[in-house]
Structures are given as structure tokens and as C-alpha cells.
Amino acid sequence: ASQSPMITTPPNPPNPPTHSPSDFTLPSAYRPGDAEPRITQAWDEAKPFHADPARVLSGEAKPYCIFIPPPNVTAALHLGHALNNTLQDILARAHRMMGFETLWMPGTDHAGIATQAVVEKRVWNEERKRRHDFTREAFIDKIQAFKDEYEKTITEQLKVMGCSCDWDRQRFTMDDQCAAAVREAFFRLFRDGLIYRGKRLVNWDPELRTAVADDETDEIEIDTAFYYMRYPLVHSPDEQDESPTSGQRGSRPRRATWGELALRGYPGANRNTPGEQAWVTVATTRPETYLGDAAIGMNPHDPRLKALEGLWVELPFVGRILPIVADDYVVLPKAMARSEEEANDPKAEYATGFLKVTPAHDQNDYDLYFRRKEQIDRNSTGTGLINVMAPDASISDKFGWTDVGDAGLFLGLSREETRKQIVAKFKAEGWLEGTKPYKQTVKISDRSKSIIEPYLSDQWFVKVTDPRMAQTANTALVKEQRSAEQQRSRVSDEGQGAGDGSMSFHPARYARTFEHWHDNIRDWCISRQLWWGHRIPVWSRDVHVGEIEFLREELGDWLKQTRIVAFGPGGHTDTPVDCRGLLHVCVRDSGDDQITEFLKAHGFHQDPDVLDTWFSSALWPLSTLGWPEPTAFNAESNKGLLEAFNPSSVLCTAREIITLWVSRMVMFNRYLRSDGATERRSDEGKDTPSASSSSSAQCPVPSASARPGPPPFHNVFIHAVIQDGDGRKMSKSLGNGVDPRDIIESHGTDAMRFTLTQMATNTQDVRLPVVLDPKTGKNSSTKFDAGRNFCNKLWNASRFALTILRRPLGTSPLGTSPLRGETASRSDAPTQLIDRWMLSRLHAGVRDAEAALANYEFANYAQTLYDLLWRDFCDWYIEGIKPTVDSSPRQRAVLAHALETIVRLLHPVTPFVTEAIWEHLRHVEIDRLDGFDLSPSRKGGLLCTAGWPRLADSLHDDDAEREFERLRSLITAIREVRAQHNVHDKRKITLHTPAAAAAILSIINAPSAGGGGLVQTLAGLESVSTAAPEEGSCVSFRFEGHELFLSNLADAVDAGTEKARLEKLIADLTKSITTMNGRLNNAGYIAKAPPKLVEESKAQLAKAEADLDAARAQLAGLS
């Protein structure tokens, strides 16, 4: 019961099929549920999607390759994915049919933080256990099981969607092959000085205790306050105070008094008691970080700055002495604003002109600190970057804070509690000047929703700011898509890389997003404090100076063999923060037990962190093809894969990951495939610079002449994002994600695909209102009815054509013709108007479909085929040939060619229904028509490997199109009259055409294959007469300037209906005449518009006026 009993063709017949024409019947509606499983199975068995690199390398076929954007294994796919993959499949299938050796590489992404978070949540819900209740290995096993589950679901979804991926090559970003690529890439970047260890402020999630990327955060507005805190002013730290106050430790610098400041000309100083301790007031939203202050910042134009020269501030309770530094970043208070703009700065409202600079806890302060580093370090008793927090954001002196002083009471408190305590303490001591309510925007973590702490921590970075990275990404763009500025800057460096200028975005506007990102890029933090991901292959330990030489000796051979690289004390000049004391060893091969045993034995520890997910994603175009070892896995099938298919043809994705993913793939592909990198590979082990010579020699950098390699793809197609009915992006977290399988169940795969393709316009977003069926609990949308109806239309048109084409042959000479093939008989070129017209429409259809695909205009591709199938082929051609096709072998040939062309053109978007039709169509005997190249299937007799239709330009026929258009107008005019007079469809009426209207008669009497003419057929005419109608039951209408009549509409024509019809006609014509007159009375129009347009306008006016006169006359005759 699962399969249609009508289908008798085995899915994959090894020999010419045994197909009996006599049992030919098909259900009257297309049933996707019957066809899809059978066809999927046929594809699975014949493996028509398995790409053969040998055909590319031998020059036998050109490559066409798409890498799937690997879906995250966190959840099942939704309609956004369905769109994404449908478009890829259309490209893959079309190019496969066009003869390209096509590889669509499937796979999934491990999605580090997202997956781990989902599993942590699940484990908590099910077992009430946290990650740390398990060993690392045990927890990873749990995630692995989860991943297996969703990877299976995703693969299943892609298969039911009909995706023609090369399933034998499916990858996962954490499988062995991808892991090997990750390690090799890491190793090379490490060796080449493009990976470094640094202390940086990262977005820290104190709850998950991990760094998160900017895009893993959200912003929210919270109600908080500006706190105004006073810091005492002091003299030089060298000038000791003789009478230390209270219990401050040791000696302190001499305090500055308001009296002194008054003498220095400090504005407003004499408002205070002369002998009293002078202070400055900082404004801050984060009092708790004051413990880590490194300096006080002032605007260089602040009038108070000069009076404070030679003074410092002392950090209350801590006792740290801080310098006052001038920097433009500091906002002047509103009262001191020097311009409208400064006064309008919202910060000016709250500013005091004194900024506490806390580099370890604020990004802006961090930047300011590095601008003024020398000045601050020289003048402070602190140590610059002072981190006062533990990873859980509690106050701690274990992570870089040494001069705790009298602030020990805050240790161990949470950041929230610390704020309260500090404010209270300042207040108690009289150092709190006040507070002001403030709405602050803060970042929160996507996952835990806790407030992000800018946190100074040790992280690994990829130096993407290096010209070898960011710059080569931009130079990959085609010239037309590069900004003028960028193009100029290229003039200076003519060392063109292999892939320079070969990558385009579609639509082109996205090139600007891409370029701009690289112009402003920051180094990429790649370490994540997670368990789920690629472990960082670096082993580290503290080394004493004396040990270094010994270790280098021990490691020397391995360094020479490039099984490891190392950097350590003093080895990395690019590291922004000194990492003196640590030796880092990067191990190339994770299975290198000899080395790892040695490292363990000598006190090295492997970095516990894993790599950012995007690191492995960035390698996707390489790792999936077996880089760096093209023959390492399944040597038979993978050999030469990289050479054959990288660079690929196109990447299809959504705009949101242009920066996250596209950019990084381009940088990595170009760097890792640079000719320098290739040379080094072949040199390995022979001439690597000696490891013991110097630390910098341990990190050989590619020569300056190394030319960047190709980009990973030549085209980047950015498609629209599917939103729900309320304009929200479809996503699992919003709960509005619709499973494509729900749509497939209700409408069928092809219907879903066709509708999505129709929606793939050039815009940013498309809305898809979806409703939940309360009965089934599944989502659906009437939007997909359009696709379902379309597939059904195709099915029925095919059913009709197949019935005709398979009919017992009788009078037809087809009976003697062989099966389709080289020896099939040829049909003479059709001479009938409708056939010539159909062939011309097919030619245009192929041309337009190809153009749309070439330009990634998927909606146009769908629309072209919709019109070709429904409007041209079904509405006009099939309806028009019904009376004649049975007796005309030539017309049968046209019918067959038309259907086959359409089926082939549609296969990429509706693969199942076309393949189901193909099962029958491919056995049909037809006479061959000149001008058609419909090459046979290459594998298993399946349509998916049959040739793309190639139609000769000779099929294009302007005359036929023009004449047919006239015919259509006439038919439509008659139908209009019929509808208005409610003439029953079956009633045959008579058309009266004056004998003088030769042009009209010529189309009416155009050559026909026997039977009645087209007008008779399509307008429901009994006959056409040149005689005038009898008085009475007839209606006149005008066509091409002649008065024509229809008679026998009814026993008596209703005068009221006719009157209404004429009145409307008169109104329309009057409006048209007014428009035309206005235009033609405009002297400028006559003088400047193209003469052709003017002539057309005049002709239209004349025609409209004549028609108007006639209509008025008729109306007068009625009353």
C-alpha cells in the first residue's frame, strides 16, 4: 500500500526496462508520499551524487562544488535551513545536469558553546547534575551521544528534502579527518607567528566561566547609577609624609591640601578649607572595579589640568599611587564643554572630567592604558593591568592584584556585594560625593543571561590583523566589488596572489560588509573554556632560565623534524603582554605519544581550553576535502579531492555569518594554500632552521614573497532570511522554527522547495506566516499550496501528454519508429503556428532559466518555469492542440519535446515529481526534432544525471510569438464577451468577421493540423463566418480596428448586460483618450520623446477614438 500500484518501472533497472504501455494509468493527483521514498531509494542505490575527482583532474569534466554551511548539531533544521539547502540543491542539480562534475559536500558543525549549553541544560533537567559532577571524558561522551542523535536527524531531514549531497563524504567538524586539519592548521599558524598567547579583555561569562564572543552576547538596559567618588590628591610618591594618618601601611606621600591647590590656581579650590585634604571626584558606574585603577584620566583641554601637574592621587584604602594622564577619550563635564557637540554628549551630563582608568575591567580603559602605558607604568606604584576578580567575578587577590593594602575586607565578595560595600565604605569615610540614577546598557551572555564581565584572562589569539590574513581576504574580491580606496592601496603592493580578484558576492552590496570588517578587524580570540571542541594542542610549563637550554636540547630533534614548535620566554615579540616564564610547545600530531610522554614527564600540561567553533568551521573547505593529507582517508575516493574541488564554485549562506564564517574561511584558505605554505611542506625535515639557534628561528615565518592561495570559493551567494509572520527570525530559541518535515508531510517536498524558491528574491528578508494545526500539532502554511498546486499541475500535464504519447498508434507513423535514441526518426520542422510558438517559448524558457540561475535569481527561475509550464504549455499549448494532436505525429513530437524540456528544467527545484514523471517519459517513443539536445541519463537511467536541455537559437521565432499574441488577444476578447453575457461554456457561438479584415482572417485561418482552428477551439466557437450576423441575438466588439460580431450567444441577448458592458468600455476608452491627448498635446513630448513612442501614442489614440465612437453608436442603438 505504500507505493503506487501504477509505477511499474524498477527504480534502477540495469537494462532497458520492461515497461508495458497497456498498464499505463496514473493517479489523477500527484502523491508525494508515494513517489518520494521510492525515488530517494533509487538515488541512494545508484549514487548519482557521488563526485569523481578523477574526471576533473583528467580534464574530462569541469568541477562544480558547494560546501554545505554545516548546520549546528544543537537542533533539528527549520525552514531557514530548508531554503538554504534548497537553493544549494538547485545549483548542484542544475550544474550536474549541465555536465559539471558536481560535489555538494555535506556535514554538520559541533557548535561548541551552543551544544555544550544544550546538553548541560538537558543533564540538569534529567539528572540534576552539573558538568563538573562528571569527568571531562564522561561529559564529552554525553555530548557525543547528543550530537549523534541530532546529526542523524539533520541528515535525515536533508535527505527527505531531496538534497543531492555526496553522502559518502559526509563530515562532522570534530571527526578525525577534520580534527587532523584543525591540528595542522593550528600548528602552521603557531609556527608562523600567527597564533599567540595574550592577556586580553574578553567578554567573560562569570556563571559559565568562559569567554564568549561578541555575537554570543545581547545588550540590555538596566537601571543603575553613576557614583561620585573622591580620591585624595598627593605629592610625588618620592616625597614621604612625615605624619602618616590612621592605619595606612608604611609611609605615604605627602598629601595635597586645598590651600596648595588654590595657590596653583586650581579653579574653585578656595571654596574648600585651605588645610583640608584636596581631592578629585571620579564618576563611575562600576565602583567595585576601583580596586584595579591604574590612573586618573583627564581631557587635555581641561582647565584644571595645569594646576594638577606634579600631583598624583592615592587610591583610598588600597594606597596605590596613581598618575594623572591626559587623553582625548575623557569627556569634559557639560559646564566645560567647548562646543555644542561636546555639550550634547550624553556622558557630559554625568562627567566630572576625572576618569578612573581601570584597564583590567573596562575595554575603553584598557585601550587608554595602552595608549599611555609608559607614562602610567613609570608613575604608578601599581603594576598596570590589575585584575581584582576571580573567574566567578568575586573580588580576589589571586589573579594579578598584589597591593591589597586596607582593602582586604572586600576579598571574596561577589561583584554586586562589593559594590554595596565599597559605596558604603566611601560614604562612611566621607569620600562619596553622591550618586545619580542612570540607565546603562550592558552586555549579557546569550546562554546564561548573566552580565558579561570584561575580564582579563590568558587566551590564545589568531593574529588576523596580520596582512597575511585580513588583507588577503579583501584582495580576494573581484575588482568591481572593491572600494576605490582599497583599489588604490593595492597599487603599491603588486605581489598578486593566486586568488586575487576572483571572488564575488551576490548581491554585490555584501562585498562592502566583508571589506569593511577586514579594514577594522581585531585579533581573534580562539580559546574557549569549554569541554566540547578541539582541544588546543599546546603544552605549557613554567621554566626557569636555567632550564631553557636543557629543554631546547631535548626538544631539538623534534623541532628539526617539525613534529613540534615552541615559543617561550621572550620568543614572541608580538605578544602584547609579557608572557615571560612560560614555555609553550605545540604538538603537530596528537598521536605522537613519544612527545606527549616526554612533555608529561617534564611537567608540561596541555592547555585545558578548546578552540572556538569557528576555527574548525573556517577550515571547512579544506578539511572536508582531506587537507592537509589528500590521501589520508579512503584513498580510493578522496585522492585528489582537494586539487579537484578547492576552490569551490559558490557558497550559499545568510548574511549574518559573513564576518563570522565567510571571512575566516577566506583568510585560512588563502593562507594555508599559499605557495609559501606548499613549498614549506615539501622542504620539511630537510632544511628547517635550527631550533636551537635562536628563539625567533623556532617560528619561521613564510617569506615575504609567499603568494596567497586561492579563496575557498569564487562566489558567495547571500540569500534572504526567513521570518515568521511577525517579522522575527526563525530560530529554535524563539520557538518559531518550523520543521521542514511538517511541511513535507502536508504538502510534499517539491511543493515546499518550489514555494521557498519563489520566495528567494533579492531582498533581505521574507516573511512566512505559519499556523499551528491544533489537531496534528504541526506547523503549516497555505503559502505552500502554491507549490503543491504547481507540482500537481506538472503531474497532470505530464499525465495528459503521456496518455497521448503512449496511445496505440493506429494511423500514426510512430508505430514504426524505434525507441528514443540515435536512430530515432526525425520529424520535419513543425509549420503550425501554435507549434512554432511553443518551441519559441521553450527556447525563451531555457534561456531565462539559465540566466536566472547564473545570477542567483532563484525567484525568477521559479517564475520563468511557472509561466512556461502553466501559462504557456498548459493554458495555451495543450488546450490548443487537443483536437489535432492525435492525428499529427509532428505535433506529438513537439508535445513530447516540450514536456521533456520542461521536466528537465524543473528537475533542480522539484526533483521528486520530475523524477517520477521521468520514470515514464524516458520510455516514450518520440520522433526527434531538430534544435533539441536532450542528452540521456548518465547513471541508472535517472533524470538527475540526464542532460540539461540545450535548445538551438533557430527555435526562437518572433513571427510566431507575435502572431500567437494576436490570436490570444482575439480569444480573450471573445471570452470576455462570453463571460459578461453569461454564455454557458458548452454553448457554441459564431464569430462574424468582415471579409475585409484580411489580417484577422489570416490568423483565424492559420494552418492547422486538421480539425478546427485555434480560435474555434479556445474561444468555444461553432464556426467563423464572413457573413454579417442576422439582426437580433448578437453582440459586436472591436478588434484591431474592425467590428466583429458574436452571434448565437443566447436565445436573446440581455440588453442590460450589454449596456453595462458598453458603458464600462466607454469609461475605459475615455480615460485612455484623455491620457493620450495629454501626452500628445505636450510640445515637449512631441519634440523630445523617441519618435517611435510618439507614433505609438498617436496610433493608440486613433484606435481608442474609433473604438469609442463604435461603442457609443452601439449604446445608442440599444436604447
Place this chain on the structure above:
RNA sequence: GGGCGGGUAGCUCAGUUGGCUAGAGCAUUCGCUUUACAUGCGAAGGGUCCCGGGUUCGAGUCCCGGCCUGCCCACCA
């Protein structure tokens, strides 16, 4: 704050270099169970092309300004 989109029929959207009376699908109305298809056929109604200026013989389309809306990036624009 910057950048990029969108605003056209009740709904979802087309509209290529400025030029026929601005189109399609769905929905609505009327008529058709015509032997491929009622998931269909024929026909109809329905639009201040967001607003205001400008260029032009002519603007949905080009330019300027504004309003609404979405996305992306943010000391770097």
C-alpha cells in the same frame, strides 16, 4: 553612532538601462463537475506605488529631505 535593506492590491511579493492603461500568487466576486488537473478552467473587482521637494517631455524607477520598519557593525565606519 555608522552601514545596509525594506515600505507597491486585503495578504505575500515582482517590477531589469526612466516610456504601452503598474503585474503575479493567495484571498474576494461571478460563471463553469469541458473525458490531464476543482490542488482545476474562464472572467471580474481591487492600488494617493510611505510623505514632501527636485531633475525630466515623462518618475514606482533617478537626486535631496523626512517618516516608519528590519538587520548588521560599533572608540576604529
